[in-house]
Amino acid sequence: MDENALYARPCIRSAPGAFNLDQQRPDAVFDLGESVAQVKPPYFVDHLLPKLRFGLSVKAILDTLTHPFPGETSAAINDDRWSAFRLDPAHDARWEPIVFRQLDEITEVIHRATGLPDDVRTVIFRSSCAHTLSTSERDNSSRPNGFASQRDVSLKDTHWHHIAVAGEYKKRSEDASDNRLKLIWSLSRTMRDDVRRRFAFGYTIEDRMMRLWFCNRSEVIVSLPFDFIRERFMFVHFILSITYAEEADLGWDPTIVRHHNPYTKTFFYDITVHPHNKPPVTYRTKQVLANVGAEAPLGRGTRVWRARRLENGQEVGQPVAVKDGWVDSDRDREGHVHEQIRASAPEGSEAAKHFDEYLLHVECYGDVLIDGVKDQTDALHRRGAALSTEYGRLSLLIPRREGSGSKEESERILCCPAKTHHRTVFKEVGTPLHNEKSLSVVFKALRNLVYVLQSLHTCRWVHRDISSGNILLVNGRLKLTDVEYAKHEDNETVHGVRTGTPNFMSTEVDSQTYHHIPSGPSNDTAKASDPVQAAQMDRFAVMRRSATDSDESNTESIGELPVLSPASTRRQKPVVSFTYNPLHDLESVWWLALWTLIARNYLRTNEDKDQAAFAARMADQATLSKHLFYKPTNRLQVMTANRFFTNYVNALRLLLKVKWAAVKLDACRDVLKTAFASADAKISDIAFATVVPRALYDQMFDTFDLVHRGMKKYNGEVYIARNVFALGKRDRNELEAGNDRNALSAIELALPASPPASPSTSEGEERPRKLRKLNETSAPGAGPNGSNA
Template identity: 25%
Template sequence: MAQHSGTPTKVVQAMEHLTLDDRRTYLTDGIAESRCIPPQEFVDNLLPKANARTLKKTQTYLESHSVWKHFKANPPHKSAVDEDRTFKPFTTLVNDVVAHYAKAASVKATVTACCEPSKTPGGGALHDTRPDGVLLLGLPPQPLHWDNIPLTFEFKKHLTKPHWEENVKKMLWNMTHVMANDCCRRHTFGITIENLHMRLWFCDRSGFVISDSFDFIKSPSLVAQIFASLGTASSEQLGYDPTMTRVYVDGEEQFDIEVHSETGTRTFRTVYQLSNTGADRVRSRATRVWVVYEKCNPSKLLVLKDVWIEDDRTREGTIYEEVLEAIGPEDMDRAKAHFLTIICHGDVMLKKPGGHQMADNTKDSIRGGYVIPQSDSQAFPKLWRKFASAPLTTHAVTTEIGSIPELSPAIIGDLDTGKFYSRTHYRIVFGEVGIPVKDVTRMDQVLRALEGAANGLDILDKHDFIHRDVSVTNILLVDGVGKISDFEFVHKTRLGAIGSAEVKLDGHPGRTGTRHFMASELRYNRYIYRSRRFKAIRWVFKQNTMHDAEALWWVLIWILAWKCPKGDHPQDDVDNASKGSKDLRRYALIMELFPPADHYNTVDKRHTFFDDPAEFEGRVACLQPDYEKLVSLAGDLRDGLCEYYDREQAWTAEAGPDEQVFKGIYGGMVVPKLRSALEENDVGELRTIKTETK
């Protein structure tokens, strides 16, 4: 299988004031590269199998149905009534055909078609999203709720480009909304119709699959197969996760989640969600993290991570095990102090007919091994190029100012562009519940968290590993001790990869990280500090321990910029404050160093801030007087990092990049400086700076 290089570095930043229409429009950006497949191929590979013999009878029934005859004689574009009334009979046709097929095939109908476009489905949507029609899970009466909708319809009376574009926008929004907000979904379906032209839609965590448009009146056999397949499918076939059960505890929605490991199956119940990184993207890992307890031991709180990982990537639990094995007994106690504890982990396993199990995987268990043939694809017409984005999750976890959009690329990558990366559903449970450093409310605790993370990074560096994603969300404070978490991108360094065949962390070696904390060399994708004598030599750039250390420094700067001592009150109105306003100047610094994804490129300004002592001193002048010692710490760490970077000057043309010169940066410089700052710290409780008008 083709490999790809680490976590994408492009990030979606929420734009709070976009209209729903603007947000839907954004979802169509990039669809020019999306590929379509023949409708029969779509049905044969992505829908459940229907009884072929019974389908012939169902087709006969379909063609004799009064609604079918009406559409055939009076196409929607000739209708004198609005779209709602024009297409409402279509759902009657669906229900009648499903009922006929179910009776003839001696199976149960499992869904009900419904057309109530004036009603907003329940489920706490950010906007009043109202699909034109839906399939509801179960027989009537069923509540109109997003949790019960495995398929949405969008109807237009006319086949024109504007009408088609509107349907595309709404369908992409509907499907992305479902995948973002219902953690029980593995995939979902959609159908768009313009006049008599139907198109089939599907998406899972590997992206969208879209059929060519076809005249449904001229394709009764295909339509009968579509209705019969969807109308009698199991909840699992319709996209629901059989290993996750929705329950209600004191009126609050929770989930019972199975974790399958080598030692067996264990069930955990959620208490609250910690994060949902990237869930508003379809084609993504869709990482969700909960505080949970094992049902057999409710008193012990744990953390469960649910993720759709690339098939060929080493599982996070395995990485932990391999790192600990490489560390050996000399650093084991320190590793246990500054790493998380694995309780259990494994791929999600599904029970299949015959009693066997298979991993929940987008290629095999969901798509049945189907991959779009490149020779049989064609592109959609080019639509808009409008730069905007939106969060789609209703259960937003990090909505405060300064929240990090993590590793969430734009949705344009969700549309199938010819590259298919299969993903496997994976879960891991940790023994500790920590507080991300971005949420820590005392400066002494912030410094403890950073010192602990530096100790963890020191262990990795000592044994030739790099973390590759140091950020404010994976540095944790657990019972007063700092820990570095999220080992899913941990990799051997250039040094460690030599002669270390026993350690299997050799896939996905590309640049990785959370954009706001990425080192300048990573952003430029080259060695910046090497001797000019070797400028003409093209050394292959590799991520190394210096980039982890610089990311830790950027975490400190992020905290100093976003957080103030609690007693230092902000201006009441930032927008109208004087130019000397502390918060206003700090916010300007934030916009330069940690801008939204749609902001102008500030890589050069970030590098100058880090590399130029005078620029650094001038820009940090806006920080509070109470931060004098901490600004001094940041300056000392910056000086130390630059001294280590300057060791690139010693590299030679013959030997090339020698990462050995960076060894010991944490124990020799970072950890002692953080420990000294902790001892001298005189800042107490913190607040987030004010950036909004009242």
């Protein structure tokens, strides 16, 4: 079975869609699929909560609580309810934080009933003294309504990394949706901010009904509600399990030790790596290199640090990059994939040289071990128990007004595979491409990336996750990283999650369908020699006509350009299993080049003397970025309609240098589109090593090289100020629903009469030599006469 046979599979973000944290907050529910699995409370107790401390009995403690403690006149339980809650919260007129602060009293008497000393408690349940905050008011310093935090940390000094369990309270059951939303934000915040957090617990209470929550990098699970006032056995079991649990059982990672630098008021960490069949190695972090992968609660949760190896408490050796994350348990580890890729290139071949020069070198790698056991989301966190579907899923969406929203949105479900905690240490330390401010340097890296990918493809590999974060610059030189999703042509393993970063993902991969099958005359479908091809041709003829019939019209207003109807772009189960191929890697590179060009704000130079005009051009450029990268229908038309992208570029007031480069990219897109049409015409017989014409690699190399050199001729260099304001998922959904109808300005701007002159060798840079073409003897799978075409 082909890997992509599953249809409409979710895509786990390898990087967030928005770089601004405030914009990511509304995305928390979206990141969880907008619904979570429900289980019975006994399942939650048996398979998710920490085991009870040896010697504790819930029944015995409940019996103790029905009698007064020595010297006291009243018991904690009276009239079949907690004495602290003589009134149900919904009927208590007092301020909400005061009402639920009574839970602190109950947790204290439960501890007293155990007879254990205070210092055996790992955490203490507390209520926040602050006013209950609405979701929109949450900021980086706010706390949940209630929480269980480390015993030796005072309330005023409690931060998110001290909190083991987050809780949210509401007096009214009608406020359940808002309560869940706040709890999801708290869980997401815990998983994001606490480097040591492997999983997290939570609870919500509306009136007297309580739910328990669990979150790791694969799933969020919630219990069915129970009455914490009457069903005291479940409540007491929860309090006891959490209070006396080991830190590892509460989700903290014992293989990471946190240190605080009092001078810089920052944290650094000692991280232990467990290489297979080798002694563990500890590294001390010096600087965070990347952590955007940890923004979403589900997924890889990747963080990368600059670090140095520790020996006898002393830092030794050269700086390295330590990568910590969660990989699909059934996937090869990244270090092993590096070994396989290098082994696929014949010794001494051009491909082998490319891999040595442009891929990172691995120092060591291994799965994280917790008390000698692999840290896995199913086998360890859920203790190997199957997740029951008997009780369905709990919606996290706040109910909409009648007539709004859609059925598809309310039924969206996200399922993540089981994951294993893993670490890889690389010998080189680099910075991601999106941090580079020089447009010339960026396109130089993209230029070299083309031939690195050619080597991969010729050796029958595809990368499958090209993004601005997966391309590093090490001392100014390109390094392609994040190859854990790279796949060899012979690998037929099936996974249920699409890979890639949405902004850069190929449109075919995004929809899991082939878009470029030649339609030809209407009777071609019946005459097609390949029945699979005939079925696909018939299906996509209507989609393609919808995108191309109006190519030549409406060039005066971007807002009126043709758009595909929802019916034509709705994801359907493909007639044939969709297969990722090397062309999809190259399309991702093209989208990355376009994103680099237009999703940026530029520094004003001497040629941009009119500040108002410059600001207007930047505004048009930001709008173009929004319409191209956050509307899937527009992305599809860019790659399928002949003049759709051209019309956009011609109708906007762009900087001369940006418009010039965009025209060059458009020409490159035409060649890419032709290659797709040729490949999709034979979708049942695509070979990785030959599907990409040699001319396409050359065209992309030459285009990126021309832009690289050209940008150096505009007043010496073109520098990027910052990334353009990025949209959150809520904004993207509004755009896709058609709720943003602001037409873009349509101002024709003449292109430069000729591209910038190539710099001479005397100006400091020799014309870059193309990487040598791969031939039959240097790389397997090459076509006749050494060609890949």
